[in-house]
Amino acid sequence: MIDVRGVHKSFGELDVLKGVDLEVRAGTVTVILGPSGSGKSTLLRSINHLEKVDRGLIRIDGELMGYRRRGNKLHELREREILRQRSQVGFVFQNFNLFGHLTVLQNVVEAPVSAQRRKRGEVEPLARELLDRVGVGDKADAYPRQLSGGQQQRVAIARALALRPKVLLFDEPTSALDPELVGEVLDVIKELARDGATMVVVTHEIGFAREIADTVVFIDGGRIVESGPPREVLDNPVHERTRAFISKVL
């Protein structure tokens, strides 16, 4: 479903991604672990082309992100096409980024209507259903700042789901939350996993990774150090670096 090949990315002098290869099969959950500054967010942001990579390719469902191949050249896509591609990828931010001046329902309805040109009358009942599903159905007419952090993040998840994305990307969805609120957001993500959504989750919640990940990827210094099922990577890491990190986080 997601195919990342030889991705390099640098910010000026700083090489953040140094050749990353990653494959995510449809219906699986991939958890990305790694120390701060290792390039996890950058990788995730590259997948939906919020960040333009310097080298390498990213495909989602066979479709090249950000480029079109013509003959032996890659042509940069126009902004409008990139936006269309992005609307097939749900992205959940660490700090929610809900639109503060719009109600919860308007937040969820906005993109399906304006980006996917679906009918408002058709999207609204769907949006309410999604809000119910993530447990904030009664807050549809509230403004984001009237909600708790956990509720805001669950709205953000509903907002991403409303686009009926092929894949969902989560960048530390719980690290801006109080410990008590972490559980309610993780429960929503677990439920999505059970329903067979394709997801990539950056998180520091090892227990959560063990429970839902099909694949755990450990990334350090812009390279994937180790990847495999949680039993291997979390419980019997091969690399010294992985072992040190996991023992610290646990």
Added chain:
Amino acid sequence: MSTTSLTSAPHAADPPQTAVPDDADLPVVGRRHPWRWAGVAVVLVLLAMFVHGLATNPGWDWPTFLQFVTTRTIFSALWVTIQLTVYGTVLGFTLGAVIATMRLSTSPFLQVVAWGYIWAFRSIPLIVQLLFWFNIAYLYQELSLGIPFGPEFVQFSTNNLFGALGAAVLGLALHQAAYAAEIIRGGIISVDQGQLEAAAALGIPRLRQFFRIVLPQAMRSILPNGANEVISLFKGTSIVSVMAIPELFYQVQVIYGRNSRVVPLLMVATVWYIVLTTLLSVAQFYVERHFARGTARELPPTPWQRVRRTWRAAR
């Protein structure tokens, strides 16, 4: 102030009254603010002295004031002032929005043009610019449309193109646009980058990102500064009296030039400036409130709501 009782209804089996009541059952007495009342008293005394002065000092010459304040001449002068303000604001902010967008665009060419415009019109004193437009016929007798350095298709005489009022509006609007551009740009860059990122991640089209997501939030900081500009433009229109345009300030000057009652006629202008500025300020309050939705958990009541609430509580 108000005394609220938190005591619940008495229980059937209440102990005899000699028992010490539980903390939770005690009545609550609101906090007192003695210094606020002291402040109110001082201000009221000062205000009374001022009003007394206005009423008793014959120098204010209220009969003359009343004689002129609602005359036809003053009204038509006021109308010119309002027109100058409205045209200056609308044209100024429209052009300002375009320039702000240019400065924020990714094109270095547009950025430089916008920067140059702002630089030029903030550097030239408004009065110089106005006099320049007023006297443009002296520099360029004709304007023509055509191929640069080549044949000309249409020609205008600069004198007919804009009369004095047109020149004034043009000058005010061009000047205003430079300031408006910076205010609008300031509002836009104050919106959290995450909002744009979220909109981009959702695939919302570019224009829609701007008008639906960024601008409404930018309005929060554009409005107070923008209202400042409108109000200062409203009074600043008095500067076009140098072009002999019959706006409010010019007109009262003409009148006191004839009857030499300077103070009451200046009061006529002042009162009208105050009345319209008040209306603008009230409008500003409600427009700002509209754009404030979602910024606080609950918006504070409007002064009017507060008055009604106090009134109802008092009855």
